[in-house]
Amino acid sequence: MTDHASHSAHGGHDVSADSPGLTRLAVTATLHCLTGCAIGEVLGLVVATALGWSNGPSIALAVGLAFVFGYGFTLVPMLRSGLAFGAALGIAFAADTVSITTMEVVDNAVVLLVPGAMDAGLTSALFWGSLVVSLAVAFVVTVPVNRALIRRGKGHAVVHRYHH
Numbered sequence: 740m741t742d743h744a745s746h747s748a749h750g751g752h753d754v755s756a757d758s759p760g761l762t763r764l765a766v767t768a769t770l771h772c773l774t775g776c777a778i779g780e781v782l783g784l785v786v787a788t789a790l791g792w793s794n795g796p797s798i799a800l801a802v803g804l805a806f807v808f809g810y811g812f813t814l815v816p817m818l819r820s821g822l823a824f825g826a827a828l829g830i831a832f833a834a835d836t837v838s839i840t841t842m843e844v845v846d847n848a849v850v851l852l853v854p855g856a857m858d859a860g861l862t863s864a865l866f867w868g869s870l871v872v873s874l875a876v877a878f879v880v881t882v883p884v885n886r887a888l889i890r891r892g893k894g895h896a897v898v899h900r901y902h903h
Contacts, residue, residue, distance in 0.1 A: 765886035768895030772838045772885070773878050775812045779805030780846060780870065785861060794857045802843050809839040813898055834897040841884045842877045849873035 783801030792800070810831045817827035849872060850856050856869035888894025 761886060761890060762882075764889055764895065765882050768838065768885045768889065769842075769878055769882045771812060771895070772809055772835065772842055772881060773874060775809030776805040776839060776842045776846065776877070777874055779803070779808040780874070782808075784866075784870070788861050788866075794851075797857065798847055802847065805843055806839055809835055809842075817898060830897055834894055837888060838881055838885050838894060841881045845877040845880045846873045849876050 780801045783804040784797060787797035787800050810828075813831040813835050814824075814827050817830060818824065822830075850869050853865070853869040853872070856865055859866035859869075885894055
């Protein structure tokens, strides 16, 4: 079986199945995902909490915004490289959906498991602490997911050439 994530396909990064380069690329991809997810999560939870929304709508807004920001961070470099919006959007969906979904499922599960976290106010250390812990756990869980995707030439590997 051919390893689709070859050295030359990733701008000179060695991303063979057992290479440190593959792990570094997975960590970078996951940090990219984490940034978009964190911005969306924080913005969504702050807005929903300020409006007094219940857990369901709060989580829905936070997750929706996490996807918007996650895809947005992927779209911008591709659009700057001259790729048409429709093509860039299709690549972003293909590249980031699994990573963002993994991060959001884990992140929200952790926050929901922390007693009182969703009911804590915006000035509460419990609110912010649970959010930080949940994002850290989501990062740790998502790195091997991204590593497996990149090794197969999927996920962040699809957009890597546009992120220079």
